[in-house]
Amino acid sequence: MQDFIRIEGAEMVFDTRKGRFHALQGIELRIAHGEFVSLIGHSGCGKSTLLNLIAGLTRPTQGVLLCENREITAPGPERAVVFQNHSLLPWLSCHDNVYLGVERVFGARESKAQLRQRTLAALELVGMSHAIAKRPNEVSGGMKQRVGIARALAMEPKVLLMDEPFGALDALTRAKLQDELLRIVARTRSTVVMVTHDVDEAVLLSDRIVMMTNGPAATIGEIATVDLPRPRDRVALAEDLGYIRLRKQVLDFLYTRHGEKRAA
Numbered sequence: 001m002q003d004f005i006r007i008e009g010a011e012m013v014f015d016t017r018k019g020r021f022h023a024l025q026g027i028e029l030r031i032a033h034g035e036f037v038s039l040i041g042h043s044g045c046g047k048s049t050l051l052n053l054i055a056g057l058t059r060p061t062q063g064v065l066l067c068e069n070r071e072i073t074a075p076g077p078e079r080a081v082v083f084q085n086h087s088l089l090p091w092l093s094c095h096d097n098v099y100l101g102v103e104r105v106f107g108a109r110e111s112k113a114q115l116r117q118r119t120l121a122a123l124e125l126v127g128m129s130h131a132i133a134k135r136p137n138e139v140s141g142g143m144k145q146r147v148g149i150a151r152a153l154a155m156e157p158k159v160l161l162m163d164e165p166f167g168a169l170d171a172l173t174r175a176k177l178q179d180e181l182l183r184i185v186a187r188t189r190s191t192v193v194m195v196t197h198d199v200d201e202a203v204l205l206s207d208r209i210v211m212m213t214n215g216p217a218a219t220i221g222e223i224a225t226v227d228l229p230r231p232r233d234r235v236a237l238a239e240d241l242g243y244i245r246l247r248k249q250v251l252d253f254l255y256t257r258h259g260e261k262r263a264a
């Protein structure tokens with residue numbers, strides 16, 4: 001399998017007012033084209049820091065990150081990011097929020113009609129065709145998140161980087177969007193790297209789950225391969241022995257072997 005993203009010996013040290021803070025060390029990871037990889041670990045272990053390195057929003061203090069054999073040195077349209085809080089522009093309609101991203105990527109070579117077509121197709125993919133004229137404050141949290149995902153998908157990124165994309169949603173909306181993401185990714189065959197705190201979400205969606213140790217100097221502790229067949233059905237999986245085993249493997253890692261350190 002050809003590596004699509006390669007992370008070699010990545011380390012991240014932040015300069016803070018209290019001195020240097022060693023967030024990540026010795027990160028080695030290879031992600032194949034079309035793979036869905038989750039990053040899971042306790043709060044503050046460095047999941048977002050690692051995602052930001054892949055996004056090119058920050059540079060590692062040591063090591064190298066490559067996307068298709070090219071070093072990642074800055075953000076690029078081939079690596080779209082979806083954040084927990086949708087980050088839509090409040091003064092633009094849902095349509096225009098997506099259109100803006102589409103225009104940035106394809107505006108130089110495509111007509112306005114083509115750009116509009118891309119925008120509408122992406123909004124349809126996430127089930128938001130009915131609300132294209134609404135502004136973000138006129139739709140629910142789950143709908144805003146869908147528009148954020150549509151904006152990222154419409155830019156046809158080679159990799160979708162998601163930082164707890166469903167973290168701010170209620171459990172039912174979250175389940176619905178997870179199922180939708182499963183369908184979308186099956187259709188688009190996107191490569192996805194997703195940060196999550198949610199063990200069930202990680203097992204349901206991923207091909208591999210990257211479990212991170214606690215910081216400071218967090219690193220990859222273990223990687224679980226999720227060999228459950230797709231398409232996956234959350235209700236059927238609840239009784240699947242493979243699913244239960246994987247869930248336990250991640251829970252053991254997080255709570256038995258790498259329990260969160262508590263202040264005394």
Ligand SMILES: Nc1ncnc2c1ncn2[C@@H]1O[C@H](COP(=O)(O)OP(=O)(O)OP(=O)(O)O)[C@@H](O)[C@H]1O
Pocket residue numbers: 014015016021023041042043044045046047048049050215
């Ligand atoms: N710009 C920064 N400057 C200084 N320290 C930082 C910076 N960004 C992150 N950190 C520190 O690095 C560590 C990892 O942070 P990060 O946000 O990556 O963790 P996380 O696993 O994503 O946490 P959470 O699950 O709570 O979102 C934390 O201790 C955080 O305080």
